[in-house]
Amino acid sequence: MSFDLDARTFSFKDMKVSISSVDGRLKNIALDIGDYQKNALNGQGAKSAKIVYNKKHNCFFIHIAVDYAAECIVPSGDVIGIDRGLYNIVYCSDKFRYSGKQVMHKRRQYVKLRASLQAKGTKGAKKLLKRLGGKEKRWMTDINHQISRKIVDNSNKGDILVLEDLKHIRKRIKLAKKQRAVVNSWAFGQIQKFLEYKAAEKGILMTYIDPRYTSQKCSKCNCIHKSNRNSHLFICKECGYTANADYNASCNIRMVYMTHEDGLMSKSPEATPIKVVASPRL
Ligand SMILES: [Zn+2]
Structure with missing residues (x-):
């Protein structure tokens, strides 16, 4: 209510x-x-x-x-590209990553448990089912706090965090829906929300880019090829550069910002007032 x-x-x-x-x-x-x-x-x-x-x-x-109105912060520090995905929930261009393996494993357990409770269909099972939903959400929220905290702790005032626009991630997750028990797309929105307010507190800027080709493009020679990406490994057909695919994507996300700096600047949070929601208990 x-x-x-x-x-x-x-x-x-x-x-x-x-x-x-x-x-x-x-x-x-x-x-x-x-x-x-x-x-x-x-x-x-x-x-x-x-x-x-x-x-x-x-x-x-x-x-x-x-x-x-947030303090006017001049971007002066490092630019950190952040790739978000399922295999790695985040992979940053400064090499910080949070694997999605454990999360996916636990999500699968929840899916199984939910299915068996649904099959039971008793009043008790329904009650438990509801509680389970809340428990799972709290668990994921806690992980998202940890991830965003770590990224902000790794950064300094004046740094810029570059992320791909959320709507593109949602599209990708929809495509991956065939894989059962993937990370919910709300989780990515939540990481973003947590990052935004934690970064604002520390004077770290955030901006969003269109991620076109970030997974197919070589971050060393800029060659774009569909077969550059081989599951979790990126191997460039042109120059042979080999790296973790999500790390390569994070470097590309960073580069999009570096090469289009002027056009993206207006999107950085210092230009607009930030809405803070405090939730005290009455
Ligand atoms: Zn290359």
Whole structure:
């Protein structure tokens, strides 16, 4: 259960909220929040929020939306290309990678367990099925936090993270659907979301590119050939360059940015205000 609040039904002052309810105005409700949320909300004139009921904890959460203009950061550091995929969830051009092997294995276990519970069809099985879905999502969310944290920890203020546009990844995942138990496409969107706010906190920029040919192109001699990619290995038909296919793709993603720098600059996050959502517990 959740409902939206706007400037008429919600106000925020001194880390306290007032909300309109069917029983009249509930005034000055203190927020149970940590330092991160306090910093994000400090001095903000929040005008909208969402109330969400959490059944498990039997309490309400409030998501308060604040707009703040990020500090203007000049791209001055390293450019890191990030390839996202199924075999490696991420492979960065600085050679950091997170293998998708364990994730795929666990996803398969969940798929099997779900199938057997569905076959059972009892009330208890249905209940368990619901719990399982939540558990799987929390597990994947935790992994996505770890991945994004590691990438940001490996980078410095002024660095630029270059990723391929999410819609292209979604297309690829659809094609790979024949393989059962692949990583859900929402997981890639989530990594992106986590990366965006963690990078913004540290002054790291992010930009997105059209990934055309990044998997077929040789990052050493630029030769594009379909058969350059041989499953997980990239072997260039032209110059013989051999590398992990996802690593080669990450170098190409980086190069797209390097060669089209001017055109892509306007897309970098410093040009637009960043929306931060703090979710304190009421
Ligand atoms: Zn080559």
